[in-house]
Amino acid sequence: xxxxxxxxxxxxxxxxxxxxxxxxxxxxxxxxxxxxxxxxxxxxxxxxxxxxxxxxxxxxxxxxxxxxxxxxxxxxxxxxxxxxxxxxxxxxxxxxxxxxxxxxxxxxxxxxxxxxxxxxxxxxxxxxxxxxxxxxxxxxxxxxxxxxxxxxxxxxxxxxxxxxxxxxxxxxxxxxxxxxxxxxxxxxxxxxxxxxxxxxxxxxxxxxxxxxxxxxxxxxxxxxxxxxxxxxxx
Numbered sequence: 071x072x073x074x075x076x077x078x079x080x081x082x083x084x085x086x087x088x089x090x091x092x093x094x095x096x097x098x099x100x101x102x103x104x105x106x107x108x109x110x111x112x113x114x115x116x117x118x119x120x121x122x123x124x125x126x127x128x129x130x131x132x133x134x135x136x137x138x139x140x141x142x143x144x145x146x147x148x149x150x151x152x153x154x155x156x157x158x159x160x161x162x163x164x165x166x167x168x169x170x171x172x173x174x175x176x177x178x179x180x181x182x183x184x185x186x187x188x189x190x191x192x193x194x195x196x197x198x199x200x201x202x203x204x205x206x207x208x209x210x211x212x213x214x215x216x217x218x219x220x221x222x223x224x225x226x227x228x229x230x231x232x233x234x235x236x237x238x239x240x241x242x243x244x245x246x247x248x249x250x251x252x253x254x255x256x257x258x259x260x261x262x263x264x265x266x267x268x269x270x271x272x273x274x275x276x277x278x279x280x281x282x283x284x285x286x287x288x289x290x291x292x293x294x295x296x297x298x299x300x301x302x303x304x
Contacts, residue, residue, distance in 0.1 A: 086125030
């Protein structure tokens with residue numbers, strides 16, 4: 071993983087400035103892929119797309135925020151200092167080196183939204199929002215729900231949370247483009263979570279991409295076993 075310089079972005083609501091982390095390159099070595107499409111990749115972290123302003127606390131998309139500039143790297147400075155020696159030697163001048171960070175590096179950092187923030191962002195979506203924004207948020211909410219089960223498949227949730235989860239999945243399903251194999255697997259995962267195992271199997275059966283066939287088999291197995299919880303693909 072190779073980080074890129076941070077960039078400064080301006081909140082479209084209050085003009086407050088904050089810095090965003092960036093990535094020059096990364097890789098998926100050691101990554102984990104799950105049936106809901108979530109990938110945990112320590113060497114390829116997801117960049118912030120929607121965030122909450124550290125100033126006014128309103129939510130905004132990075133696509134709607136003006137990028138002002140790149141945060142400069144630290145400045146190397148060499149200073150001449152007077153060093154006191156043993157009293158019989160008096161003093162002498164020495165050169166000391168140091169790095170002085172840019173003042174912009176002290177700006178607050180833009181962070182990913184938590185589960186409550188994602189729900190708030192979803193409530194603010196308007197008809198004019200960019201295509202795919204609702205699917206993105208509903209998918210992230212789904213992932214946040216599934217995080218409880220990634221390492222503890224037998225974990226339980228509150229009934230109200232289950233109801234909200236189901237409503238989110240019902241709204242997410244028609245937003246998925248099921249005309250390609252990745253979309254079909256995502257649809258199958260939603261159908262599994264909704265308990266529609268026959269439909270999930272039928273959708274998974276349509277996957278023909280050779281790269282996804284091993285995953286297809288796991289979805290079919292989950293449908294046959296009436297397994298609706300998220301599971302690891304690799």
